[in-house]
Amino acid sequence: MATHTGFQQQRPFARSAAVRSALEVGYRHIDTAEMYGNEKEVGQGIRDAGLERGAVFVTSKLNNGYHRPDDARRAFDATLSALGSDYVDLFLIHWPLPTLYHGDFVSTWNVLEEFAKDGRARSIGVSNFQVAHLDRLADGSQTVPAVNQIEVHPYFGNEQVRSYDHTHRIATEAWSPIAQGKVLDDPVITRIADVHGKTPAQVVLRWHIQRGDIVFPKSVTPERIRANFELFDFEVDDTDMEAISDTASRSFSVR
Numbered sequence: 127m128a129t130h131t132g133f134q135q136q137r138p139f140a141r142s143a144a145v146r147s148a149l150e151v152g153y154r155h156i157d158t159a160e161m162y163g164n165e166k167e168v169g170q171g172i173r174d175a176g177l178e179r180g181a182v183f184v185t186s187k188l189n190n191g192y193h194r195p196d197d198a199r200r201a202f203d204a205t206l207s208a209l210g211s212d213y214v215d216l217f218l219i220h221w222p223l224p225t226l227y228h229g230d231f232v233s234t235w236n237v238l239e240e241f242a243k244d245g246r247a248r249s250i251g252v253s254n255f256q257v258a259h260l261d262r263l264a265d266g267s268q269t270v271p272a273v274n275q276i277e278v279h280p281y282f283g284n285e286q287v288r289s290y291d292h293t294h295r296i297a298t299e300a301w302s303p304i305a306q307g308k309v310l311d312d313p314v315i316t317r318i319a320d321v322h323g324k325t326p327a328q329v330v331l332r333w334h335i336q337r338g339d340i341v342f343p344k345s346v347t348p349e350r351i352r353a354n355f356e357l358f359d360f361e362v363d364d365t366d367m368e369a370i371s372d373t374a375s376r377s378f379s380v381r
């Protein structure tokens with residue numbers, strides 16, 4: 127039987143210690159955002175891990191209140207300053223927000239293009255963009271987003287947006303990859319976990335990777351941080367991949 131419990135007793139890390147611990151385990155992509163209020167701790171955790179800045183891929187995001195061009199420029203400066211870095215590897219528009227700033231996320235995107243051009247954002251992308259938003263961006267700009275970060279987990283496959291991303295060579299990043307824990311008791315997933323001697327979280331994260339999506343499970347629990355990285359010594363077969371995808375009939379969103 128796979129072990130599904132027992133992590134809760136461990137003392138959670140402070141944020142910068144969680145980042146440092148993840149880097150020590152082997153993670154190399156840290157996802158942060160102004161909205162989460164943890165950019166400073168992410169920068170600290172990277173420095174504490176003693177890694178070269180170039181060894182870590184850092185993503186941050188433009189917060190919702192800063193879509194106007196001058197606000198976006200100020201917010202980006204503040205992000206770099208909080209991280210203690212002169213660049214980010216990836217900078218995203220966090221939400222398209224069609225009802226704020228006249229819904230003009232295209233001019234916001236044009237400002238992100240400036241950051242890419244001056245090298246302070248090594249790449250730029252979007253988050254929570256639906257097909258209509260992506261179409262509008264394509265009409266107003268030659269720059270294809272490197273990434274669309276969207277909610278994806280077994281109970282919410284988000285297939286239409288994933289398919290658009292795939293066709294347009296936009297990488298899909300799956301946020302809430304384990305649905306904040308809500309898929310971990312699913313009988314289909316626990317059965318597959320038992321077959322492989324893995325935890326349900328490991329099976330779900332492996333399902334994402336085999337679908338070709340980028341994942342960044344969140345945890346401040348030492349044992350979970352370690353276990354969520356142990357995904358490369360087993361494979362989910364096609365039948366079970368489909369069975370996990372089919373659990374989406376119990377579809378819901380964590381937001």
Ligand SMILES: NC(=O)c1ccc[n+]([C@@H]2O[C@H](COP(=O)([O-])OP(=O)(O)OC[C@H]3O[C@@H](n4cnc5c(N)ncnc54)[C@H](OP(=O)(O)O)[C@@H]3O)[C@@H](O)[C@H]2O)c1
Nearest residue numbers: 157253301302303304305306307327343344345346347350
């Ligand atoms: N772009 C967006 O709009 C957006 C929205 C939401 C999230 N995100 C990004 O996606 C990341 C992940 O999403 P998320 O935090 O919503 O959800 P998630 O990664 O699916 O789930 C995180 C929750 O699951 C717990 N957990 C982690 N590993 C576990 C394991 N092995 N077994 C049992 N429970 C486990 C964590 O608890 P502990 O921490 O207590 O261990 C935490 O409560 C975020 O950190 C953020 O970077 C982006």
